Amino acid sequence: MDGSRPPADVPIDDRRRRQIIVGVLTAMLLAALDQTIVAPAMTTIGETLGHAEYLPWVVSAYLVTATAVTPLYGKLADVYGRHPVIIAAVSIFMAASVVCALAPNLPVLIAGRALQGLGGGGLMALAQTVIGDIVPPKQRGNYAAYISGMWAVSGVAGPIVGGAFAEHLHWSLIFWVNIPLGLAALFVMNAPLRDLPFRPKSHRLDVAGAGLVVAATSLAMLALSIGRTSGDWSSPAVLGLAAAAAVGAVLFAVRLWTFAEPLIPLGVLKDPVVAFGVATVFFGVLGHLGLSTLVPIYFETIAGFRPDIAALGLVGLAIGTVLGAMTAARFLVKARRYKAPAMAGLSLAIVMLAALAATLDLRSFWLSEALLCVYGFGVGTMFPTTTVSVQNAVGRHDLGAATALLAFMRSLGSAAGVAILGAAVLGAGLGPEEGGAAARGVAIDPANFRIAFFIAIGTTAVALACLVAMPRRPLRDTLDPVSVES
CATH class of the missing domain: 1.20.1250.20 (MFS general substrate transporter like domains)
Structure with missing residues (x-):
């Protein structure tokens, strides 16, 4: 690890704690806003990019990848520390936002949304993990109230801003807005996050287990998405994906019990x-x-x-x-x-x-x-x-x-x-x-x-x-x- 990191038992002072809290709440706002700002622009996106029959996948592609990688982010943060992992998640989310904003057609936008999910899947869990690192459990209720307030802001502002961008400006702004928010989060929390107490340990990352949970979750989410949008829950595609997801889940469960250091x-x-x-x-x-x-x-x-x-x-x-x-x-x-x-x-x-x-x-x-x-x-x-x-x-x-x-x-x-x-x-x-x-x-x-x-x-x-x-x-x-x- 970085030799400049402070000793593992040195506490975080109040100033750095406040900086970290503001930074991770801004990172959480990225993920929360994304869940409310896109929906009002869906009709405009379909009219502009075409292929309206694939429009539900603008939402589903993000959900599939974001859900699938969430457990992996938690383990990576425990192994390598919070700082590099949350910085990577925000960076991936921002890069994918650029892909989405510049998408010339719906398939590229869907691919960008899937990539965005790879970053967004870690933002919520990692932000709450960092808060858990620096705030004792007895005091976390105060910060849970701040998190609730952040959700309130995204819940109210997201649909209004998304609808205004789509109707009066351009739909791509719903993705461009992530760039200044992401940069602000990185600027505020980058330096103090480096000071988080962390002492590296030798670990064996369960790559096979990570692959199984990502595959099983992705297959299950795809089955749910296809069934929901088609209405045919007994179709070969839905049943096949569900069966494959079940097999992956069983294999992952076996892996949990047999691997020395499971995911x-x-x-x-x-x-x-x-x-x-x-x-x-x-x-x-x-x-x-x-x-x-x-x-x-x-x-x-x-x-x-x-x-x-x-x-x-x-x-x-x-x-x-x-x-x-x-x-x-x-x-x-x-x-x-x-x-x-x-x-x-x-x-x-x-x-x-x-x-x-x-x-x-x-x-x-x-x-x-x-x-x-x-x-x-x-x-x-x-x-x-x-x-x-x-x-x-x-x-x-x-x-x-x-x-x-x-x-x-x-x-x-x-x-x-x-x-x-x-x-x-x-x-x-x-x-x-x-x-x-x-x-x-x-x-x-x-x-x-x-x-x-x-x-x-x-x-x-x-x-x-x-x-x-x-x-x-x-x-x-x-x-x-x-x-x-x-």
């Missing part, structure tokens, strides 16, 4: 806090993200609102989610029974889902918006609680792998939720990112939305059960010492 340490997987924590996130986001793609479709096709009004249906859900996360984050700092807000929140979310299912026929925008806001508040309490609990359960040498596993399951649950709930409602295979359903003359049975809410009730109930089963351990108020080579 995800067995000690992390066996810890009940980690196991139940990641399960809580998976099932919680399955309903949450699935519904977020369907709400505008309900308001447009069933309630009969204009597309611009229908798009506002997500505002209440987004605001509620952020407020719930911020509330639970404060409890992490002050309360001993820090799981209580999240358990109450998920219980409240189940009640709100039942209320939404019962009031669908009223077709009231403001009633649905209020119920969605309270539902979002309930689910939002889950995110800081699970993140801090999982990080608190592992040592610093496994912090990257554990945090990446949490981010990986969140992405996988999001994709599964969009596919499962989308199939329940849309059936015929219109992907939510393909534009206004009403404009395309798609007839949707209102009862299908009720089915989707019932599915979300079931997955949220499973998330609540996992959270209840997750052991509650006292949050440490000090940082772990940097691991040394044995």
